[in-house]
Amino acid sequence: MQKRIAVIYGDGIGREVITQALRILESTADKYGHTFIFEEVLAGGCAIDKCGQCLPQESLEICKQSDSVLLGAVGGPKWDNEPSHNRPEKALLTLRKELGLFANIRPATLLPQLRKASPLKDEILNCGIDFIIVRELIGGAYFGEHKIEQINGEKVATDGMTYSASQIESIAKVAFDIARKRKKQVISVDKANVLSSSRLWREVVESVAKNYPDVQLSHMYVDNAAMQICRAPSQFDVLLTENMFGDILSDEASVITGTIGVIPSASLSLGTLGLYEPIHGSAPDIAGEDKANPIGTILSAAMMLELSFGLTKESEAIQRAVQEALEKGYRTGDMMSEGCTLVGCKQMGDIILESI
Structure with a gap:
């Protein structure tokens, strides 16, 4: 299978968590014989900084022509004074409307390993x-x-x-x-x-x-x-x-369920096109410090494989890899518990990647 995925890193910790999710997707594609073509597009505050618009028309067109969209996070206090029609969050609303993404699916599941964090x-x-x-x-x-x-x-x-x-x-x-x-x-x-x-x-x-x-x-x-x-x-x-x-x-x-950092979400249209993103936001206070939790983004990628591409076993493989990392006691700061091992965003990605 070959699929084209529009990638919106966005703002704050978006680039950090998306980077780990892409590594997982590439490894999964290699293991199961698929090809995922990633195309970066600008949206949110970073788009305002580079071209003055929260969602350039070119970005919208690439998303429309893709098989799916993977998004990190948008927004931050840096752009609080932007007019309402050009705030970073407006990019999300426009994407949802233009892509016909009328249904948002958000699971709330208590992973047994995170029980103490609830x-x-x-x-x-x-x-x-x-x-x-x-x-x-x-x-x-x-x-x-x-x-x-x-x-x-x-x-x-x-x-x-x-x-x-x-x-x-x-x-x-x-x-x-x-x-x-x-x-x-x-x-x-x-x-x-x-x-x-x-x-x-x-x-x-x-x-x-x-x-x-x-x-x-x-x-x-x-x-x-x-x-x-x-x-x-x-x-x-x-x-x-x-x-x-x-x-x-x-x-x-x-x-x-323990932490907002592990919750994925899917925004779906009447067809197979979907936009997948974690729900934790851009967290500008920890951006660039390797403290972000990439699991919500990684599980969003897993949802994409199942819901948009029909790749159920590949999605389950990613979910199992996440469970194994948590079972071994690895935690980012937002879900840290006594007796566990604190790791950063990249190291958590490394650990999950090993299981893939």
């Missing part, structure tokens, strides 16, 4: 953590109308949260399809007691559920969901929600 009590962890957040990615408040205006002598800001029935239907189908391969349970998260968009969300999700009689559907308000993720995460299997709620809940879910 902030939750043992009695909660004993029940296990293994669920997936399915987040709608190109609708809601992040893509609604945004304005600041003068009304009666003072500034008033407005952000519109807009959803169409077809948008909700598309993401709901993704969640139900995933649930069919797991425990056949979907919990849809909304704020239907307050928001009109949530009332439509609930109506459409219930309509979609009729086509999945083997999957159990229930609803939960977002504030309760935030509490339940900390109180009893074992109750969740597939958690379906809109864009902003999903953004918040998925970060919360990542922390209870």
Whole structure:
């Protein structure tokens, strides 16, 4: 198999973690007889520095023509004063919209080796953590109308949260399809007691559920969901929600599993094109210090092999290699525990590479 992968190193620790993921992908390709062609493209703060735009048109076109996109992280305080249309994060929003990446998949799984790093009590962890957040990615408040205006002598800001029935239907189908391969349970998260968009969300999700009689559907308000993720995460299997709620809940879910540094994510279109990235952000405070955790990026690459390329055994090989590194007690600083061995970003990549 030959695949072309657009690579966005991005900002902060992006280059460090992506470098390790590419080494893993190259080794996997060699072992299984594939060819991965990597093409670097600019996006985020580094693109602003080099060409004045957070997402140059050339970068967008390369991503569109690729089989998949691997992203490190974008953003940082250096670009806080950029206008809203040219902030590093705007590059991500534009990529999602232009590539049709409407479905974000974020697993929340407690790896047994990282149990001590979780902030939750043992009695909660004993029940296990293994669920997936399915987040709608190109609708809601992040893509609604945004304005600041003068009304009666003072500034008033407005952000519109807009959803169409077809948008909700598309993401709901993704969640139900995933649930069919797991425990056949979907919990849809909304704020239907307050928001009109949530009332439509609930109506459409219930309509979609009729086509999945083997999957159990229930609803939960977002504030309760935030509490339940900390109180009893074992109750969740597939958690379906809109864009902003999903953004918040998925970060919360990542922390209870021990560290945000090991959580991968996939943003998918209706076809096979996907954008894969860790969820930890650019961490400019440790950039260039070899302290970053590359596992989230490496596991994102593993998700890419499975979901976009259909290479299941190759994906599983990478996952096993990560597990072996953790089993041997190697840890980066964000997940360090007593009795383990502290390593840097590159050394963690070396250790995982040995298992590949």
